[in-house]
Amino acid sequence: MSVLVDRETRVVVQGITGHQGTVHSRQMRQFGTSVVAGVTPGKFGTDVEGVPVYNAVRDAVEATRANASCIFVPAPYAKDALLEAVDAGIRLCVIVTEHIPFHDMLVMYHYAKSKGTRIIGPNCPGIASPGKSKVGIIPNVVFQPGRIGVISRSGTLTYEIVNGIKEVGLGQSTCIGLGGDPVVGTSFVDALPLFEADPETDALVMVGEIGGTAEEDGAEYIRHHFTKPVVAYIAGRSAPPGKRMGHAGAIITRGKGTAETKVAALEAAGAKVARFPYEIPGMVAEAARKAQR
């Protein structure tokens, strides 16, 4: 039992005929994911490296029993793509697309929730469980099967940190990249219970960023409900207030959502907080040793 994805996960890639869709479908298959179908309106009957392409998600689901979607559709059409997946009965949607207006995402999130569909993202690297399945774009090379869970708001920093965990000889149970947008389908608070319940996870790495209060909310959950060891890291300690650091998620305003408030909340919840990314692997190794005792 891993978190959200396993060997039964059958992925339909929405926007498979685009560059990103094609490249990452190939990499997902190399990872071991069952990519069973692609969807691009008007391209029915073609295939992308052997993966059949359908005009609509419903057609793909009927033909291939797909049960998860990975969305690469450009931002202006992403809302429609998500609603289509939800209406076709897909209950896990990973949205890789960036720059989706948050007003669209509000509708997407609440509609999906009302139908029982979980969204990961948008603007996210996706989810991977080594040896089982990957839905998204996290590079395959950083993984090896193991017992460390990872939840992160970052993209490439996640790759860096997951890679570091591998380099000290540990592996990952499941890694979820939540995405850095203001409105995300799955936040720390939503993901933490999944790792608490996962018997394959011994310890958790939580990677946050300045801006918003998702880390503080996560810390609150950890304090009351999370029993496994947590190593956390918050990027952006040196960022000046009011500057937008790269994407919409990372902005500090009005003394809320600063690195200090996040670190303090996590430490108060019993998490060990790394000051720099390169401290994480050693701290995780230590936490994993304790967890196994």
Added chain:
Amino acid sequence: MVKLAEWQGKNVFRKYGVPLPRGTIARSADEAEAAVREGKVPLPCVIKAQVLAGGRGKGGAVRFANSAEEARSAAGAILAMEFKGEKVREVLLEEKLPIGRELYLSLTLDRTRRLPLLIASPHGGVEIESVADSEIDRQTVDPFPGLTGYEKRRVAQVLGVSGSAARSLDRLLDSLWNVFQHEDAELVEINPLAAVGDGLVALDAKVIIEDDAAFRHPEYAEVRDDRTELEEIAREKEIAFVQLDGNIGVIANGAGLTMATLDVLKELGGAPGVFLDLGGTDDPKKVTEAFLLMARAKPASVFLNIFGGVTRCDTVAKGLVEAMGQVPASERFPLIARIRGNNEKEGIEILRSAGVTSVFDLRASAQAAVDAARGRP
């Protein structure tokens, strides 16, 4: 993030039926005087600098006039100002209304609950941050039914508004909700919302439009004119460009990795200057573009920290070496490059043979960038 000046925000408000004082914009003292003489602005009137910074009243950027001549000299004085570093390009002239109570209204996003948040307070006309929490009402609004009657009645009660003013408020809230949704706003704020007679009038307007929705709002493209040349180029190439105070240039991919890189540099005693975030991509063409853009910012040293997911590191390294050749000798700077991911060993070899300091370790490579910048301007 497109921040609209007050007059631009009010133009949006007008389109949606939010009640406003009568007035017009002027870009010179002549225009201001003519606006009053032609009756576009009834007397007495108020003249306000059109800048994005707050605190205009205290800062002398809001003045009053009882005649066309006074309007002329007030507008002239304000247009000559530089307000908190911002040049005043326009003034807004509006009728001075006999106002009663000043209220506060805004719509923004509640990230945690993933819902629009409607904020109301009976204490308007001051910074909302300075109002006691108990005097601020917050309610989330579900985008599916939209703003409902009971939510609007609650606002009326909070604001202490009844009778025809409450009917005016009801329509105004609908307008505000429509602005928020249809204009893809991050923030719509009226502060103060003033009681005038038995109605309500928006005396100020603060509207921030979300960048990601630019594709359906071409009308705001011309508002983005306060960028430097380098910022504009970066924007066109979809590279996040931020100018800090230091002298070490940073190129990284992804906001998290970029910020982590800055944190490490600072810890090691370095001062990050310009940083470029390529986003989640490791596209070698974009790395090269960022590198050439960085060269124009004249850094003392550059730390390039890329985690390659899709592209192979040797491909990125080759592009980088090629780009180095395009920088004139007089503008060269020490480059420390750390490229991790697929084929990283081959990448590091290519960089080293081109004379670029290249190590895998984040701390060691950051230290090299700090050392290289030391002793340089």
